[in-house]
Amino acid sequence: MIYDISMTVHPDMAVYKNKPEKKPVFTVVRTFAKEGGYETDVSMNLHTGTHVDYPLHVLEDGDNSDTENLETLIGEAMVLDLSHVKTAITADDLKSYAVKPDSFVLLKTVNSETDAFDFDFVYLAEDAARHLAACKVRGVGIDALGIERNQAGQPTHKALLKQGIVILEGLRLATVREGYYTMICLPLKIQGVEASPARVILTE
Amino acid sequence: MIYDISMTVHPDMAVYKNKPEKKPVFTVVRTFAKEGGYETDVSMNLHTGTHVDYPLHVLEDGDNSDTENLETLIGEAMVLDLSHVKTAITADDLKSYAVKPDSFVLLKTVNSETDAFDFDFVYLAEDAARHLAACKVRGVGIDALGIERNQAGQPTHKALLKQGIVILEGLRLATVREGYYTMICLPLKIQGVEASPARVILTE
Numbered sequence: 001m002i003y004d005i006s007m008t009v010h011p012d013m014a015v016y017k018n019k020p021e022k023k024p025v026f027t028v029v030r031t032f033a034k035e036g037g038y039e040t041d042v043s044m045n046l047h048t049g050t051h052v053d054y055p056l057h058v059l060e061d062g063d064n065s066d067t068e069n070l071e072t073l074i075g076e077a078m079v080l081d082l083s084h085v086k087t088a089i090t091a092d093d094l095k096s097y098a099v100k101p102d103s104f105v106l107l108k109t110v111n112s113e114t115d116a117f118d119f120d121f122v123y124l125a126e127d128a129a130r131h132l133a134a135c136k137v138r139g140v141g142i143d144a145l146g147i148e149r150n151q152a153g154q155p156t157h158k159a160l161l162k163q164g165i166v167i168l169e170g171l172r173l174a175t176v177r178e179g180y181y182t183m184i185c186l187p188l189k190i191q192g193v194e195a196s197p198a199r200v201i202l203t204e
Numbered sequence: 205m206i207y208d209i210s211m212t213v214h215p216d217m218a219v220y221k222n223k224p225e226k227k228p229v230f231t232v233v234r235t236f237a238k239e240g241g242y243e244t245d246v247s248m249n250l251h252t253g254t255h256v257d258y259p260l261h262v263l264e265d266g267d268n269s270d271t272e273n274l275e276t277l278i279g280e281a282m283v284l285d286l287s288h289v290k291t292a293i294t295a296d297d298l299k300s301y302a303v304k305p306d307s308f309v310l311l312k313t314v315n316s317e318t319d320a321f322d323f324d325f326v327y328l329a330e331d332a333a334r335h336l337a338a339c340k341v342r343g344v345g346i347d348a349l350g351i352e353r354n355q356a357g358q359p360t361h362k363a364l365l366k367q368g369i370v371i372l373e374g375l376r377l378a379t380v381r382e383g384y385y386t387m388i389c390l391p392l393k394i395q396g397v398e399a400s401p402a403r404v405i406l407t408e
Contacts (some may be wrong), residue, residue: 043245
């Protein structure tokens with residue numbers, strides 16, 4: 001059984017704060033009538049849909065995609081069902097879980113219940129990010145287009161990225177239950193960038 | 205051991221026939237100086253670098269990405285070392301291999317020895333595609349940006365895609381030896397398109 005936990009990329013998909021300039025644009029550049037084949041260009045933000053944030057996204061001297069380590073993106077992941085959380089996931093919400101070093105934690109929230117962008121999406125509070133960093137996780141994923149909102153200076157991103165912890169945003173976890181899975185997260189291999197769109201699957 | 209057999213996407217990468225309009229273009233849309241963060245847009249052809257061709261690319265009524273089956277893209281793959289072939293891989297070149305139904309065949313050629321676009325790249329001849337289709341393979345990958353060239357009407361593409369056989373182009377196989385691997389090919393999940401850029405890895 002393969003769970004595809006990636007967002008579908010299309011022109012009308014949810015994008016951060018519904019900003020029109022963040023919607024991907026597709027342009028057909030070859031047609032059967034004219035060139036005897038069909039080809040499309042896409043113009044999109046690298047943070048479109050399911051994607052990995054590299055440290056350069058929020059840290060001026062941060063690493064970019066060139067230091068990505070596939071070993072981090074493939075392996076066991078634990079899905080935590082936090083669907084009862086209303087606003088922000090706090091350290092208290094996480095303390096009942098045995099989060100071990102090297103875990104990859106995927107946060108399932110009410111965000112997975114809609115495909116629309118919710119301005120009040122559930123996010124990971126700074127103290128929860130510090131807790132996960134102290135647990136020495138290898139990565140954190142969330143079913144929102146941002147791992148935080150309305151926190152000046154983006155402390156959640158920084159608490160994780162400064163420790164080399166991967167951030168995975170834009171997951172779709174509605175069909176996945178709490179528990180352990182094997183995750184395969186493969187971002188596009190793009191040189192020297194601060195984020196990369198990815199396809200992510202879980203298997204049991 | 206993970207073999208990353210994907211091309212690196214960057215502004216000066218090899219693109220089909222070196223056409224300038226096929227080079228991906230990156231635009232920085234947020235900077236630390238102005239917005240306190242870093243964000244990039246990309247504009248690219250869906251056939252950039254390593255990618256999957258869906259039937260719609262060459263068949264007017266062909267299926268698009270919406271019918272993609274991840275089970276086909278994940279599983280055993282056999283790498284055939286055809287580095288001795290000079291121009292086109294023919295059915296004769298393949299007949300010494302025991303290609304079983306449901307195999308995913310990856311064709312390693314001299315194309316993997318350079319990152320530049322070679323106008324005379326080694327391709328899969330029509331008769332070889334028909335042979336592989338008769339073997340009922342589930343997919344064929346090649347280390348060129350096209351699986352064929354200079355064949356009017358794209359008969360290699362059609363021989364495969366009409367049978368629902370996946371075509372995977374733009375692989376990099378220099379570091380991989382002939383033999384059996386587990387392949388994981390994850391294209392971006394894009395709705396209704398004729399091709400999708402992918403990250404592809406092999407494990408032993």
